[in-house]
Amino acid sequence: MKIRYISISNFRGVNHFEWGLPADSVFCLVGKGDSSKSTILEAIRYCLYPNWNLSIFDSDFFNNDVTKELCIELTIGEIIPEFISDLKYGLMLRGWNKKEKKVFDEPDDSLEIVLTIRLSVSNALEPKWIVVNSRNPDGIEFKTSDRIKACVGIIGAFSERQLSWSSGSAIARITEADNIDESLVSAAREAKQTFDMNRSVLTGFDHAAKKAEVAARHFGVHVSETYKAQLDISSINLKVGGIALHDKDIPLRLLGLGSRRLVLCGIQQQNLENGHITLIDEIEYGLEPNRISRLIKCIRNDKSGQYFITTHSPIVLRELTIDELYIVHNYNGEVTIQSANDNQLRELEIQGKIRANAEAFLSKKVIVCEGATEVGFLRGFDDYLVTKAFDPFAYFGVALVDANGGGKVKKTAQVFKQLGYEVAVFADSDAQDQLSDYDCAELKALSISTFVWAGNVSIEERIMLDIPWNYVLSCLDFAINGLGIPAREQLLSVFPGTLDKQHSEWPESQDLRKLIGEVANKKKWFKNITNASILFLTISELFDSQDYSSCDLYDKMKQLKTWILNDE
Known part of the structure; x- marks a missing residue:
């Protein structure tokens, strides 16, 4: 037997959830914590519970509201011949359209024969299992002995x-x-x-x-x-x-x-004769990477049953294909599920995005960064916010994604947005051929927040143009003495004047500011996560003052902070 359709109402963190399943064998549910992945597995187990003494508590109801009935329905296909008999549930048969993923109340030759099993619990906390259809809403009791035949097994921490x-x-x-x-x-x-x-x-x-x-x-x-x-x-x-x-x-x-x-x-x-339904919560738990890989291969090769698994492991995500991956989101009890192999996503090369950015698929919010400099700069920003008594990015479910170039930002942001994540873009504006103003307008039309520097500049140029001169000299000191970069020699090769051997003596000028930013970008002074993180901390004191709030650097970081801290 295999599940074709799931409906959940008023169960734990789920107020409402419906899911029509494709004809596959492996379903891996991913998403941020508290998105109700494990609750979906528990709902399946409860609806096909192999014992009569299922304990239900007030806390099993959504928001503890026992005035509303707890209801879980599973529509089951590939049912055993015994269940088709009129002496069993033959009068309750329904039809399943695989293409439309829709249940029809009357069976038909063009439809798969299915049964709908309902577990309902009222405020008396007494579970009731019945087989239902619209022709007989009162249903027929679904006995414990028959629930056992569904061969549902959960593999959790305590098994x-x-x-x-x-x-x-x-x-x-x-x-x-x-x-x-x-x-x-x-x-x-x-x-x-x-x-x-x-x-x-x-x-x-x-x-x-x-x-x-x-x-x-x-x-x-x-x-x-x-x-x-x-x-x-x-x-x-x-x-x-x-x-x-x-x-x-x-x-x-x-x-x-x-x-x-x-x-x-x-x-x-x-359990090969009738198939099986296996539920594995946190599949990576207790397993080394090589055994995770082996387990997933064994699961994938077993066509006799269905596997519903959850994970918080990037290793597991990298082993999965897009056909097996389903993103779960919970919006105040309204739970949605999105296949990673949706037709709208086929042109976005999602398989590569998953393997390159697996951690981000386990978050709530995603900031797509142009490159390692932006990722490191925001990591430094995160550390700075924590020192100011703000909650860290992790608290708000924020993940940073390195798009590896401005030309990949747009497509990467679109992938995460279409999978239901909250998405922002943090990128340079100096390469219009890679990420243009038109691209940014398209992203904004998709409700993707864009934080792109004014003036067609890189992040290094924007910093050097906006910060006070003494902070520019501090950044130079970090590059020269901290990173061992021959900054003076590199600048002199393009600077029309002379520069003192002691960078602390260099006179301020707008041309020199711009040139320092251009050379830092071109020569990749801060083009890795660690260096860019330290770069932010070098200038972080500026964000304690309103004196520089009129500059683009301050304004964009303030807007980005607002987006990150918005926990609606």
Whole structure:
């Protein structure tokens, strides 16, 4: 069985969510923290919960509002023949249009036969599972025994139960036995007999039993034979996991977390007859990069079921293809999901963008920077804001992306915008053939904020033209003494006059300011993240004063700060 459509209402952080799935096997959900990725996995698990005793609390309702019904619906395709029978759910069959990704209430020869399963919970906190359609809104009870047949398994941080023979566990589902419960009871009886045969280790227990027998007789309690220590089969309770997988004498639950998750994933794949639905929250958890790669390959090659996974790992993103990647956004409970392989994105070369900027796809806001200088400059800005008691970029979910050139800025910004991220551009204005005024106007029309310097200049030129002369000399000192750059010699090769050997003695002039900026740009004085970050910190004190607020440098950084700190 495979999921075709998901609908979630009033469940945890999700007020409303709908998703029509393509006919694929691997769905990796990514996005910033609290975007409800794990909640979607939990909703699937709850709707196909393999036990009757699902515990629901007020906190499971959106905003704790129990006046509104919690409702999760899954439309399931590739259903087993047993479910199609009129004695089961044959009267509840519906149709699924794969091309339109739409459910039709009446089955049809041109549509895939599907069933819609609904889990609903009212303020009484009693879960109710039914199979529904519009023809019969009251539905038919979807029994626990049938939910087990969906073979849903979640692989999370705590999955030891799945490695023991307990009701609905992964290992129990692949056990070839007519009646597992009967087998477990027989094993308990055998354990009792073995325990009784080894009385030598029970001397202390038997002495206590004799004292209890004397006390019982004293109070007039009839004793059939004699009291002794013995296993109580009902207390052994092998039904809830007393028998577990071992490697020789070591329980597999004692394996490392990553190894346990790999074993469980392998067990899930053994449910081949009816397929399986496997949920893996934080797939990278406990795994080294090479084992992450191996796990994803095994998942991708398994066509017998569906995998829903979440991740916060750039390593995982780089292993995925755009067909497997889905971006999740949560806007005050309204959850949306966007395929990275959307038709509108095909011309934007998104696969390369993911592999080059994987970290950014895990954020909320993205600043597309022209190059390493801009990235480093903003990192210095981030450090500066923290020293002024502002929250860091990370608090607002801001990621910095190096577009590797002005010619790539526009397309990179468009990718992130179409995937639902808040996007800004931070770039030079000196190369109109790479990022023109017309390009910036197009980006603004897409609601992409653009922070581009006035005057057709690079970031180095803008800095040297706007800051006080003593700060220009400080930047020169950093370049010459901090980075070992022969700045004077490089300037003299293009400067029409003479320059003192001591740069601290150079006289201020507008021409020299402009030339320093041009040479710094051309000779790449600060063209890496570390150097550009230090460059910002060299001039950061300027942003404490209103005296220079009229310059373009101050104005653009102030606007950018406003965009970053806006947490709506």
